[in-house]
Amino acid sequence: MGTRIIPYNNGEILEWRWWAESKLISFQLFASCFLIDGLLIDSNAPGSEMDLQKYVKKLGGKNHISSCFLTHFHEDHAGGSPMLKKEFDIPIYASPLTVPYLSKGYKYRFYRKTYWGRHGQKPIDVEPVDGPIITKSGKYSFELFPMPGHSPDLTAIIDKKNQIAFVGDAIMHKYGYTFGGSSPDLYEDISQIYNSQKSLYKITDGMDDLKIYVAHVGEVNRDFIAEKIKEIENLHKNAHKFQKELINNGYKKQSKILKEIVKKMWRKGELLQFKILSMGEISRTNLVATLLKWPLDN
Ligand SMILES: [Zn+2]
Structure with missing residues (x-):
């Protein structure tokens, strides 16, 4: 402690x-x-x-x-x-x-x-x-x-x-x-x-x-709030952009799409240690899923 x-x-x-x-x-x-x-x-x-x-x-x-x-x-x-x-x-x-x-x-x-x-x-x-x-x-x-x-x-x-x-x-x-x-x-x-x-x-x-x-x-x-707003906007745009690309390339299964987007958005991919330790409570996949649930034009 x-x-x-x-x-x-x-x-x-x-x-x-x-x-x-x-x-x-x-x-x-x-x-x-x-x-x-x-x-x-x-x-x-x-x-x-x-x-x-x-x-x-x-x-x-x-x-x-x-x-x-x-x-x-x-x-x-x-x-x-x-x-x-x-x-x-x-x-x-x-x-x-x-x-x-x-x-x-x-x-x-x-x-x-x-x-x-x-x-x-x-x-x-x-x-x-x-x-x-x-x-x-x-x-x-x-x-x-x-x-x-x-x-x-x-x-x-x-x-x-x-x-x-x-x-x-x-x-x-x-x-x-x-x-x-x-x-x-x-x-x-x-x-x-x-x-x-x-x-x-x-x-x-x-x-x-x-x-x-x-x-x-x-x-x-x-300024820090402004920075975070921008950061989330970029993540949002990118998640949707990659989803569109993957669907155009024939990807159908949502779990596969999420996995691929994580790989495209972060160089090191998923935070495996965190994801496993938290039994899925914490992950990049969760973030991508919630970004995709949020429509782009909103
Ligand atoms: Zn809290």
Whole structure:
């Protein structure tokens, strides 16, 4: 295990990173939560529980962290929240869309256990919020901004006056694979991801100082959203172009077409290690499938 604290915005915002260390992992991933004026955004993974407890205790518990908002139900974001509630009585908030996913908790597959902890997502009573979230001192007021696609419930929060946004997993570092395949609860819809990013870009028009905090990435600006929008547009165009070519060349079977497109789009082809380890939950094939499901003229 490892932890790291990263300050942003002159120390007004702290990112708390946590990662697992295991011999089974050849590719390390960290999960994050962000703290701004007593508001914690997300709560890291179930495996981070003990470390997060130490960190919150050191800060002063509920005196320091007065509330926690979850951007979506995934375990690497909601995992620490049952402990925050139980040990510190910190209220946990989320969009009404997120609440039902967490009321019973859930189990997840082996590879997610190696990254995010063995015990699965414990149930947690989350309080639904619709209106603005005001931070402890009253300095920041965040409105909820739905950004579905990565998960159906994903909700970003934005303080337009101070030009700060927390978007969870609504933006990824690079689009080279998606969740999906045999796991309907983790399915990512690339057209929705794209539309959500376009909406965020549009409503933040003119906010030249906007700072966007992205889980698994860190701090980015509006140019980064523009870059991702372009990246997805190119992937979309290419997937359809290659599909057309393959059909013209006599390819009929969809699984074969997907496989060939993956080979054409990425020099190294499919991420076999990832695909096998995740039992198909993560793959380039999933990304191509969701790109093709999205009509070109839309
Ligand atoms: Zn997620």
